[in-house]
Amino acid sequence: xxxxxxxxxxxxxxxxxxxxxxxxxxxxxxxxxxxxxxxxxxxxxxxxxxxxxxxxxxxxxxxxxxxxxxxxxxxxxxxxxxxxxxxxxxxxxxxxxxxxxxxxxxxxxxxxxxxxxxxxxxxxxxxxxxxxxxxxxxxxxxxxxxxxxxxxxxxxxxxxxxxxxxxxxxxxxxxxxxxxxxxxxxxxxxxxxxxxxxxxxxxxxxxxxxxxxxxxxxxxxxxxxxxxxxxxxxxxxxxxxxxxxxxxxxxxxxxxxxxxxxxxxxxxxxx
Amino acid sequence: xxxxxxxxxxxxxxxxxxxxxxxxxxxxxxxxxxxxxxxxxxxxxxxxxxxxxxxxxxxxxxxxxxxxxxxxxxxxxxxxxxxxxxxxxxxxxxxxxxxxxxxxxxxxxxxxxxxxxxxxxxxxxxxxxxxxxxxxxxxxxxxxxxxxxxxxxxxxxxxxxxxxxxxxxxxxxxxxxxxxxxxxxxxxxxxxxxxxxxxxxxxxxxxxxxxxxxxxxxxxxxxxxxxxxxxxxxxxxxxxxxxxxxxxxxxxxxxxxxxxxxxxxxxxxxx
Amino acid sequence: xxxxxxxxxxxxxxxxxxxxxxxxxxxxxxxxxxxxxxxxxxxxxxxxxxxxxxxxxxxxxxxxxxxxxxxxxxxxxxxxxxxxxxxxxxxxxxxxxxxxxxxxxxxxxxxxxxxxxxxxxxxxxxxxxxxxxxxxxxxxxxxxxxxxxxxxxxxxxxxxxxxxxxxxxxxxxxxxxxxxxxxxxxxxxxxxxxxxxxxxxxxxxxxxxxxxxxxxxxxxxxxxxxxxxxxxxxxxxxxxxxxxxxxxxxxxxxxxxxxxxxxxxxxxxxx
Numbered sequence: 001x002x003x004x005x006x007x008x009x010x011x012x013x014x015x016x017x018x019x020x021x022x023x024x025x026x027x028x029x030x031x032x033x034x035x036x037x038x039x040x041x042x043x044x045x046x047x048x049x050x051x052x053x054x055x056x057x058x059x060x061x062x063x064x065x066x067x068x069x070x071x072x073x074x075x076x077x078x079x080x081x082x083x084x085x086x087x088x089x090x091x092x093x094x095x096x097x098x099x100x101x102x103x104x105x106x107x108x109x110x111x112x113x114x115x116x117x118x119x120x121x122x123x124x125x126x127x128x129x130x131x132x133x134x135x136x137x138x139x140x141x142x143x144x145x146x147x148x149x150x151x152x153x154x155x156x157x158x159x160x161x162x163x164x165x166x167x168x169x170x171x172x173x174x175x176x177x178x179x180x181x182x183x184x185x186x187x188x189x190x191x192x193x194x195x196x197x198x199x200x201x202x203x204x205x206x207x208x209x210x211x212x213x214x215x216x217x218x219x220x221x222x223x224x225x226x227x228x229x230x231x232x233x234x235x236x237x238x239x240x241x242x243x244x245x246x247x248x249x250x251x252x253x254x255x256x257x258x259x260x261x262x263x264x265x266x267x268x269x270x271x
Numbered sequence: 272x273x274x275x276x277x278x279x280x281x282x283x284x285x286x287x288x289x290x291x292x293x294x295x296x297x298x299x300x301x302x303x304x305x306x307x308x309x310x311x312x313x314x315x316x317x318x319x320x321x322x323x324x325x326x327x328x329x330x331x332x333x334x335x336x337x338x339x340x341x342x343x344x345x346x347x348x349x350x351x352x353x354x355x356x357x358x359x360x361x362x363x364x365x366x367x368x369x370x371x372x373x374x375x376x377x378x379x380x381x382x383x384x385x386x387x388x389x390x391x392x393x394x395x396x397x398x399x400x401x402x403x404x405x406x407x408x409x410x411x412x413x414x415x416x417x418x419x420x421x422x423x424x425x426x427x428x429x430x431x432x433x434x435x436x437x438x439x440x441x442x443x444x445x446x447x448x449x450x451x452x453x454x455x456x457x458x459x460x461x462x463x464x465x466x467x468x469x470x471x472x473x474x475x476x477x478x479x480x481x482x483x484x485x486x487x488x489x490x491x492x493x494x495x496x497x498x499x500x501x502x503x504x505x506x507x508x509x510x511x512x513x514x515x516x517x518x519x520x521x522x523x524x525x526x527x528x529x530x531x532x533x534x535x536x537x538x539x540x541x542x
Numbered sequence: 543x544x545x546x547x548x549x550x551x552x553x554x555x556x557x558x559x560x561x562x563x564x565x566x567x568x569x570x571x572x573x574x575x576x577x578x579x580x581x582x583x584x585x586x587x588x589x590x591x592x593x594x595x596x597x598x599x600x601x602x603x604x605x606x607x608x609x610x611x612x613x614x615x616x617x618x619x620x621x622x623x624x625x626x627x628x629x630x631x632x633x634x635x636x637x638x639x640x641x642x643x644x645x646x647x648x649x650x651x652x653x654x655x656x657x658x659x660x661x662x663x664x665x666x667x668x669x670x671x672x673x674x675x676x677x678x679x680x681x682x683x684x685x686x687x688x689x690x691x692x693x694x695x696x697x698x699x700x701x702x703x704x705x706x707x708x709x710x711x712x713x714x715x716x717x718x719x720x721x722x723x724x725x726x727x728x729x730x731x732x733x734x735x736x737x738x739x740x741x742x743x744x745x746x747x748x749x750x751x752x753x754x755x756x757x758x759x760x761x762x763x764x765x766x767x768x769x770x771x772x773x774x775x776x777x778x779x780x781x782x783x784x785x786x787x788x789x790x791x792x793x794x795x796x797x798x799x800x801x802x803x804x805x806x807x808x809x810x811x812x813x
Contacts, residue, residue: 007571009564015314015456016287016558019330022280022311026334029278029309033335038571040564043557046457047514059561062675063568064575075514078489128489130504133333185557186588218620218670233672243589243617286585286727287558290601293551293582297605300549300580304606317728318785346785349760399760401775404604 004146005066005092006032011040011056012072012132013047020130024070024137031141038063047075048254049099053163054181054190057103058234060091070132070140071095078128083135084156085114085149092143094136102163113160116153165194165236168260170201176260178237180207180252187245188230191258193237205229205239206259210250212239275417276337276363277303282311282327283343283403284318291401295341295408302412309334318346319525320370324434325452325461328374329505331362341403341411342366349399354406355427356385356420363414365407373434384431387424436465436507439531441472447531449508451478451523458516459501462529464508476500476510477530481521483510546688547608547634548574553582553598554614554674555589562672566612566679573683580605589617590796591641595705596723596732599645600776602633612674612682613637620670625677626698627656627691634685636678644705655702658695707736707778710802712743718802720779722749722794729787730772733800735779747771747781748801752792754781 008028014020021042028035040059044052052073060069067090074081074096082097088108094116095101116139126134139152166178182190189207205212212227222228222242227249232238237260239246246252279299285291292313299306311330315323323344331340338361345352345367353368359379365387366372387410397405410423437449453461460478476483483498493499493513498520503509508531510517517523550570556562563584570577582601586594594615602611609632616623616638624639630650636658637643658681668676681694708720724732731749747754754769764770764784769791774780779802781788788794 006575009568011561011564013456016312017314018453018455019282019312019326020455022282022309023330023333025309026280026330026338029307030333030335033277036571038564038567041558041561043559055561059565059568062565062572064572067568076491079491127504129501133504182560184560184562185555220618220621230671233669233675284727287583288585289724289726290553290583290597291726293553293580294601294604296580297551297601297609300578301604301606304548347762350762352762398775400772404775 003066005068005144006034006036007038007064007067008035008140008144009038009040009063009067009069010042011044011052011059011069012042013044013052014042014072014132016042020132024132027133027137028141031138032145035141035144038067040069044073045254047073049073050179050181051254052100053103054192056100060104063091065090068092068140068143069094070136071100072132072136073100074098074131077131082115082156082158083117083131084160085116085139085143085153086110086160087112087149092149094139097158097160099161099163102161103165105160105162106164110160112149113156113158114149114153115156115158116149119152121152165192167194168196168200168237170196170262174262174264178258178260180254180256180258183247183252183254187241187247188232189239189246189250189252190232191237191239193258193260194235195231195237197231200262202263204261204263205237206261207239207250207252208256274337276339276415277305277307278309278335278338279306279411279415280309280311280334280338280340281313282315282323282330282340283313284315284323285313285343285403287313291403295403298404298408299412302409303416306412306415309338311340315344316525318344320344321450321452322525323371324374325463327371331375334362336361339363339411339414340365341407342371343403343407344371345369345402348402353386353427353429354388354402355429355431356387356410356414356424357381357431358383358420363420365410368429368431370432370434373432374436376431376433377435381431383420384427384429385420385424386427386429387420390423392423436463438465439467439471439508441467441533445533445535449529449531451525451527451529454518454523454525458512458518459503460510460517460521460523461503462508462510464529464531465506466502466508468502471533473534475532475534476508477532478510478521478523479527545608547610547686548576548578549580549606549609550577550682550686551580551582551605551609551611552584553586553594553601553611554584555586555594556584556614556674558584562674566674569675569679570683573680574687577683577686580609582611586615587796589615591615592721592723593796594642595645596734598642602646605633607632610634610682610685611636612678613642614674614678615642616640616673619673624657624698624700625659625673626700626702627658627681627685627695628652628702629654629691634691636681639700639702641703641705644703645707647702647704648706652702654691655698655700656691656695657698657700658691661694663694707734709736710738710742710779712738712804716804716806720800720802722796722798722800725789725794725796729783729789730774731781731788731792731794732774733779733781735800735802736777737773737779739773742804744805746803746805747779748803749781749792749794750798
């Protein structure tokens with residue numbers, strides 16, 4: 001029997017206006033009153049897999065080892081899409097087979113994958129529209145009590161969706177194509193371009209028809225009201241405006257293309 | 272002395288922009304540090320009793336036995352409206368006397384009702400505008416420590432508001448009048464029509480000037496962009512659009528009338 | 543070594559759409575699995591110090607003694623602004639040095655202030671944009687385990703920002719200048735004018751070009767649709783409309799001036 005791990009983290013697009021999240025917690029505590037539930041976010045945009053995958057990737061490594069992540073952005077609920085239980089060295093993920101785990105899997109090794117789409121041992125009926133309540137929550141609760149995934153499903157053969165973030169190496173490649181994967185509450189536009197810790201050399205960043213040419217270390221550094229780029233707290237290139245919303249200023253949307261061109265230092269220095 | 276039950280579930284219309292919910296939790300933990308608080312939802316639309324009653328009904332049965340529900344959608348705060356402590360076999364509910372419990376009471380037996388509007392034993396002053404902090408939270412905390420409702424109030428004579436959901440029986444009645452009782456985050460329109468588990472025979476569902484004639488098992492089943500009906504996770508008739516908001520498409524509002532007409536099978540089959 | 547205090551309360555402007563709050567909780571539980579985290583609010587308006595200071599002041603006194611408050615409305619993150627650990631008789635506050643604590647400090651005595659801007663003992667790198675994750679959360683977790691603030695920083699010399707709420711004394715002063723410091727979910731406009739428990743004598747309250755002349759004890763008392771004032775649950779003057787949004791009706795904004803003129807009783811009584 002696996003080790004008990006009381007922490008269950010929830011990431012969904014269920015929002016706060018419904019009782020869906022509360023119901024899942026009720027189910028979990030009914031099965032394992034010792035569980036400890038942490039909300040990652042429930043405001044992931046409905047059915048936006050890239051964003052959900054980003055939120056999960058940005059968060060999971062900060063959780064206690066052993067945490068069971070329940071990840072539900074699931075437009076395919078009720079259809080033939082599968083539900084996987086994916087184990088890594090430190091964590092367990094319950095996810096629909098739709099790519100929510102793709103950025104996590106780009107940087108961590110998988111130890112086991114189980115198809116838990118139809119965990120036969122549950123006695124209650126499974127609805128066609130709320131697997132969060134009827135499959136994910138009871139599964140998470142029982143895993144948190146130390147039961148093994150093999151009790152609930154078979155090892156899955158399917159290859160999992162993996163997507164690498166785009167690593168920017170100023171000394172190697174001069175042009176990068178990325179995309180908008182998240183817009184945060186402050187209107188900062190988060191991209192899938194992973195920046196080095198050191199400041200970029202001279203560059204041009206293009207978002208639709210906007211050009212950004214200035215990088216700052218933190219938001220309060222710039223007062224001009226110009227668009228700037230920042231290396232965000234997860235290392236990703238963010239487009240930002242001091243005390244304003246870059247998303248509003250640029251009308252950026254999830255999925256939009258972002259291009260980063262590094263300009264030759266030598267040429268500039270000696271021109 | 273009653274059994275201790277650490278779980279306290281909160282359902283309010285207090286929203287997230289204020290500290291009201293946080294303050295209630297502070298009060299509860301100050302009295303009972305062992306309490307375990309679960310949020311059902313705090314985004315129930317202000318002062319919409321039908322919706323709050325639906326959210327509570329859809330959720331309560333999934334919570335651990337013994338859970339104490341604190342339900343505050345309470346436009347009458349400070350007035351002469353009463354606060355009741357209602358006990359059923361499995362749960363305790365603290366509610367203003369305004370109908371929030373009406374759908375729950377349509378399906379479960381009441382074991383006891385206490386009028387706890389003015390629990391004299393509290394030493395702190397009671398504000399006229401925040402009974403959540405000054406009455407509900409301390410009451411819930413003390414009940415969770417095993418104190419009995421009779422300590423805080425007298426058995427109430429008042430008859431409680433009960434409302435039955437409208438059960439659809441295709442073999443018995445051919446026409447049903449219902450109403451919109453909730454619109455969820457995805458724009459699904461939830462009605463008070465309780466569907467049977469088996470698929471409906473041929474039907475016509477009317478919402479204002481819109482007619483819906485197709486039923487699906489789950490949201491992803493239909494790709495047409497037409498309005499469809501789904502038997503939601505609580506068994507209620509929901510009006511939906513695949514990958515869109517049915518509420519936006521129909522401009523549906525809480526309280527709006529919904530009519531379901533079942534069409535004779537025989538006639539259709541042999542016409 | 544200080545006493546262990548499991549309760550950590552979070553007040554931020556991080557919102558719910560991002561994983562920022564979830565990440566902070568992950569960090570805290572990773573360090574102290576016994577911690578118990580309470581959300582005060584995460585929807586404080588971005589970068590509105592007055593509002594955050596009000597929310598904190600309205601809430602803190604209802605939390606268990608020993609609670610550690612983590613307060614992050616922090617437009618200056620990454621700049622040279624300091625982070626303070628402020629101790630009072632009952633509580634510990636981790637705050638940027640930007641005034642979030644000003645209303646609390648107007649009514650409670652400070653026992654100690656430490657500059658914890660650069661807690662050297664942490665081994666992980668500190669990002670320039672997410673001190674919540676990299677400084678506040680680990681600090682709170684370790685304080686909750688009984689470590690002393692002096693482990694993480696030096697006593698600070700800086701004088702802290704203090705702002706008194708404006709106490710209304712009908713027998714002493716006849717005219718008061720206040721401001722809007724919060725607008726709640728129901729559209730109630732909260733000011734920094736602290737009312738006495740007894741009803742005001744005849745008065746005139748001015749908000750921009752609107753005049754309010756009626757006071758009620760609770761929201762449901764008035765049915766007219768007129769603007770009214772209420773002594774809110776924290777004792778502050780609130781401008782309200784029964785079953786409507788006073789903020790929408792008046793287009794009130796945070797920071798707007800509010801004037802309260804008490805009119806001579808004698809004159810009125812005998813005129």
